[in-house]
Amino acid sequence: MLKLSIDPKIVDKCHELSEDITSRVARELSSLSTVAIERTVARFAGVDGVTPDGVPLPNVVVNHLVEKGKIHDGVAMHLANACLALDKTPQQVAEMIARGETDLSAIEWQGTEAVTEKAREICQGSVDKIRARRAEREALLEELPVTETPWLYVICATGNTYEDAVQGRLAASQGADVIAVIRSTGQSLLDFVPHGITTEGFGGTYATQANFKLMREALDEESRKLGRYVRLVNYCSGLCMPEIAYMGAVERLDMMLNDAMYGILFRDINMERTFVDQNFSRMINAYAGIIINTGEDNYLTTVDAFGAGPSVLASQFMNYHFAKKAGLKDQQIGLGHAFEIDPSIEDSLSYELAMALLVRQLFPDCPIKYMPPTVHKKGDIFTSHVLDSNFNLVSVLTGQSIHLVGMLTEAIHTPLIQDRYLSVRAAAYMRRAAKGLGQNLEFKQDGLIDRRAASILNDTLKLLEEVSEKGLFAAITEGVFAGVKRLRTGGKGREGVFKKGEWYLNPVEEALRAELFS
Amino acid sequence: MLKLSIDPKIVDKCHELSEDITSRVARELSSLSTVAIERTVARFAGVDGVTPDGVPLPNVVVNHLVEKGKIHDGVAMHLANACLALDKTPQQVAEMIARGETDLSAIEWQGTEAVTEKAREICQGSVDKIRARRAEREALLEELPVTETPWLYVICATGNTYEDAVQGRLAASQGADVIAVIRSTGQSLLDFVPHGITTEGFGGTYATQANFKLMREALDEESRKLGRYVRLVNYCSGLCMPEIAYMGAVERLDMMLNDAMYGILFRDINMERTFVDQNFSRMINAYAGIIINTGEDNYLTTVDAFGAGPSVLASQFMNYHFAKKAGLKDQQIGLGHAFEIDPSIEDSLSYELAMALLVRQLFPDCPIKYMPPTVHKKGDIFTSHVLDSNFNLVSVLTGQSIHLVGMLTEAIHTPLIQDRYLSVRAAAYMRRAAKGLGQNLEFKQDGLIDRRAASILNDTLKLLEEVSEKGLFAAITEGVFAGVKRLRTGGKGREGVFKKGEWYLNPVEEALRAELFS
Amino acid sequence: METVMGNGNGQATSGGRAANAPHSDLVLPYGDQRNDGVVQVSFTLPVAAGPLAEEAARQTMKLMGLEDPQVAEATAIGEEFTFFVGYGKLTRAVELSKLRVAAPMWEELDQAAVNQLVQDTLGRPMVVVGAATGSDAHTVGLDAILNYKGFAGNRGLEAYSAFKVVNMGSQVPNEELVAKARELGADAILVSQVVTERNVHLANLTNLVELLEAEGLRDQVVLVVGGPRITHALAIELGYDAGFGPSTRPQDVASYLAQEVSRRMLN
């Protein structure tokens, strides 16, 4: 059995430091909420649909409260108050706001106790629905078990959700266990979630609740046909992170790309906004039984992977502790790593083995999401396919859990129908061919690989010490992760962060907290 | 360092048995020679060229002696006698025979001592030339060293020697260390060697001395350009095995496919003819410093590789002992093995690792020639490329010496110019990526791989015991190797075997024996 | 196009009857959207790498009818050679309903049915002589069809009581094959041709037909050829009765032979 000799004291120290770093962030931001969170609460309360000119009603409600200077109370209280006062459902209230028929700030206060109770009541339906969807998944997994690991995960990105459904089913029938629909470029910076079925996207398909539903239904059908539950993935990131968490939860998505820092580093989204949103969205994911995928693979696309081990690990430690704080179980925390080692260097395979196994061993109960080579790929699809073959090998040897199947055409286009077929076929071959190999191998004590892993772990500790000393905000400001520098006060979506008022209530958070931490 | 736990007692026993089996064959056949051997002697004596209607002069001379019932004395004696009597060179004598101007059987005998001396003299020039070519190679290897292993070996098979030269140079410049020119189908069953430059072949190019020369010159030029000596390979097999050995030796080829049993099993060439020819051809190869490649890979194309381990190993043991008997050094004995394991079975990679390493470990000083997957390849060139990638990996991990680079288009056509490029590139990548990996790994004691190797070795011993009991001739008759059955008295070329007469002399064999076993 | 051509060794459709499709659609390659026409190509041009070579590659793709040709990779693989990988969009569609697919005509029969049919028709086993002819030494495919063991779990002709099989093995000269067929009074001759470089198989296959005709044997036997690059259409063109391509199962051949021989008896 391949196993690295790791000093457990260093590991413990890394955990302590990251627990401390992330707790400090949480404490510092505990008084904040965001417009995205409030829109999510509105959705929990049943607000849905768009105005005739296409503005989603959750945005209408929240924008209205922002305009009226009332957002600091949270959307739940004002919606509940209006429901009581007008004897309407939240959806009816929202429609009235859209038509300019009411002003929530002007409605007579129905008494704090009554409003609080109503606020809890209007959100409870969605909480219950999510619990039911989770139970549904569990039942399906019993009925249609997935037995082989790593799960083979492929991407659909046609831009057209109907094509995604065709191609997702096809990929599943070819052997894929997990289907991710990639989002159109630019969606993460939209401060609203598009509505309805969409057929036009660039490099991906818009994430909408209707698209989620359509894909999940298609895959449910295919799952039954194959006798194997096919998981569905989307992106819980960007300016609408918590809203998408809600949509994924009620449409029974199974995984979500959901990173604590990705938005900051790669989309220049405001730090506070991101940290606050990620926590709430992760609570929803946790409750929905969704597995999150963190995005450390992205670091390796902007800096050389050979030297980036410590920053990847440090980020994983922090993502892990942020996740635990949001109530996610280890089994739900799909920490990311990627085979982005430069293929032109000597012993690249040994270095990558060391890193992949280190990640695997440090988080033994987390379903590590292992990502394929991308940056070092060129238009030579044959050579690219060979690189993926070594990635497939390392994945099987080190017992990874979620295997994002590399595409031979990575450098050219989002996958064609045959690209997925060929790549899944290659990954499935390796899963079969190298099945027991890892169990039959051991590393030479203190050899290249052991030493490499130890040195990365040591440097991770140093990095975490540095971050702990400075605090995470300052560390990001100084460009510790992925070589990207961001200001705490900069970035997109900052205007959507607000300080919660004295009467602020988020009944969803309250309910989830009770369920998750009981 | 990957190492199998092998019982040395079993290995010793296998060696003893095969030494005994092969010695018995050699003893039994020691009184025989063949027309091919006599033609080779004629070539050593300087007989070359063709008649106006295309018959090679060595054939003319030997056929003449056969007709005259004089072949049992060997060609050397009669040629020498004629040279003395007519005061001609062997070539002049041969030309006279071709023109019907002389009858060797009718020339007055010049006295045994004088003729014997002359016979030795006329052959010595070629022996010296071969020694000089060998020294030339050694000097070139000092000047233009090849440093990386395994050597990457690719095939040219355009049918046109000029194209082969272009493509061989190109392949070398792309990273190939060894260039083999495959022969046209059918050549091995010709009982003569075609003459001169050829431009029309099917699935390969005719092996002729002129083609050898042209290729070696092209590669010498390229070697200088690259600062790395590029080796040239051809096929020393079929009905003209020893003649081709001669040609390769004087044209400074570096390797020769040269198996003790291939002709019997795969070309239905007579057993006695093959065993006698292989011994003499190997003596020439030995003296020329040529590395031979045995053909155990072929077994795996007609029987399932999973069960064929013992017959491959048994054949290697015998090929090894036949080779030693012909004066080849371990460093010249490139025993063959191939990655022909069925990719659809579970743990195929582990099984293949076991077998490849077993071969490697059992013959530690032999440059094992490791052959790529072929039978399980289909027209899907992408999937084929992935299979080769695992082959490349096993080769590097187990420290093979001569690596026949697999082609992604194996199931379709002999390699195109870009097929070689892509395949060499993939193999070179693996050589770099996995360079130190084998040194950093160990097998779990008594795991799947160790147990598999032990069981193959045990079965090899059993098989060799069986062959020893029956004798090799009977074993082949019963289809022990590659599932092919051949009769001792059957097969092609049987009429070319004859019993040496009382006055028989082969001065070449005599000279080589003196040099090789001194 | 209405000429008989194409592979169609039958096993993929029900029993291999000539598959004139009911579709009438125009079909284009499918990349990630129906009818986007996306095709991948690779080739080498004997031109030194550089902008000129890339432009030549793009033009080569245009000559192939590919619109929006993209050179995804251009790599020097020698001083005077550049290797290209490209993608482009084909806009000319194939009209499915217009295609005529040639395949040997037979219904799939199981072993018992084949045995029965031959027994009913001939009252004795069919004599089948097989060989890899000319310089071709590839016997695995032929053995897969003939030998008891068969192919992919499907038993070979030797396993049928309907056939008396003589497998002559590899590199059999056409003359020897014809002599053997005459000697045994063969009902069928099964030829395997695997090596096709420089079209070596064409001459060899044509020569066999000529020999059989010269000996007056052509009409006495069912003449079949198989191999990885053999199609039924090609076989017909060369004067054979049927051609079998890659992944042929012995049962396909057995079914065909039994039905062909019975058809001939009825005529």
Add this chain to the structure above:
Amino acid sequence: METVMGNGNGQATSGGRAANAPHSDLVLPYGDQRNDGVVQVSFTLPVAAGPLAEEAARQTMKLMGLEDPQVAEATAIGEEFTFFVGYGKLTRAVELSKLRVAAPMWEELDQAAVNQLVQDTLGRPMVVVGAATGSDAHTVGLDAILNYKGFAGNRGLEAYSAFKVVNMGSQVPNEELVAKARELGADAILVSQVVTERNVHLANLTNLVELLEAEGLRDQVVLVVGGPRITHALAIELGYDAGFGPSTRPQDVASYLAQEVSRRMLN
């Protein structure tokens, strides 16, 4: 064909001058013999696997001008989809001497020469504003050109005294880019576009030119676009001054910018 088209970002020929080749030969793909025309293709047809699909594949290859089309592989990748790998022979050749290769015009200059030329021409550093525009978040390529660190050992524009570089990063709206260029009095605007699915880059690039023209800025700046699927010909077509494709080195861009600005001063 005489229209300006093709890649030709220049670095492969000496200094990137438009490479009108001296060759006059007809060039065909080279498989294992000169002029054999061998091309590899792969594609998927939305047809169920079987003889019909294979015939459709063969016809598709014929539509691509491939003679002797060989279907090497036909695999069902779904009930209604078959994936093909094929080989065929193209017989229509490209005439090299007739090709016109478009490339930005510049001589390769080293860092000192670039600095000197800009100093001599402008008497101050060139102000260069760069951005990945629209929804494009790929900055690695742009950074490779602009940032000090550069690309493949070749320093970026920041390393030159000739340039004052402002790198606006990713997903910059065209409006912001234009505003920044005006604010800084930019001499050059460098745009990166990596995502090209559904031709999203074309609209975006066209829009930038329109904005610049509307603001009367278009003639004030050297307007350059780069990215893995950008060619000089495309750039020209879209109204840019130059386009740079894959494997561009910062030095290529620096050389071009210096020479272009000096050319403009002389005119």
